[in-house]
Amino acid sequence: MEVSVIESDFQHKIDQDLKIEPKDTMPDRYRAHLIRQISQHAHSEVIGMQPEGNWITRAPSLRAKQILLAKIQDEGGHGLYLYSAAETLGISREEMIEQLQSGKAKYSNIFNYPALTWADIGAIGWLVDGAAIVNQVALQRTSYGPYARAMFRICKEESFHQRQGYEIMANMMKGTPEQREMAQDAMNRWWWPAL
Known part of the structure; x- marks a missing residue:
């Protein structure tokens, strides 16, 4: 099989x-893989x-609400950074959104699980964002x-976000027996999906 000059230079x-x-x-x-x-x-x-986002109005304190709002804003920013990176490959943001809405493009299925209690917000932060860090640190060295x-920027x-989740869970474990039970239930439900 002959390698083209483009592939050789690449x-x-x-x-x-x-x-x-x-x-x-x-x-x-390479371009198609990166876009996907x-x-x-x-x-x-x-x-x-x-x-x-469903928990903004139900956060247990003003401080918790501020931190959650900051996290949600960060996640939106992460999406924008990434859409911008993909656009440099010749696909429009509108096309990517259309692919998502039509089912042609996918997203992580972890977000299909419901966040039933405030403890779920802690488990998402601690476990899901922790798992994301493990996966995403290697992407700092990606070739593109x-x-x-x-x-x-995203990993920082x-x-x-992981620290915010840990703090929620630690505070709940210092709370009432009901809060500890809620925290344990959330950990039990999110552990395997996060892995």
């Missing part, structure tokens, strides 16, 4: 651990706002420059 950059930038020539398969991966990641960030740069903010 592979040389990859082998040298150089970032591929939007104006660089790249194989069509980055758009799915962007969709997951935006859809991920919804279970927590715009995606890698977006991931540096995800650390805040």
Whole structure:
């Protein structure tokens, strides 16, 4: 099988651990894979706002509400960073949204689980955002420059989200027997989906 000049130049950059930038020539398969991966990641960030958004009016304190609002705003920003990175590959944001709405594009199914109690918000932050950090730290070294740069910023903010979830769970475990039971129930329900 003959390797094209485009693929040879591309592979040389990859082998040298150089970032591929939007104006660089790249194989069509690489571009298509990135569009699928980055758009799915962007969709997951935006859809991920919804279970927590339902708790804004029910947060147990003004401080908890402020922190939750900041987290939800961060997640929306993560989606925007990622949609912007995907747009550098030649797909429009409108097309990505249409693919999501038509079912052609996917998002992480973890966001299909209901957030039944305030403890679920803690479990989501601690477990789901913790798992996201594990997955996403490696993406800081991805070969596509715009995606890698977006991931540096996203990972910093995800650390805040994980800490917020841990704080909710720790406070509930210091609370009443009912609060401890609620926290344990949330951990039991979110443990396997987070893995």
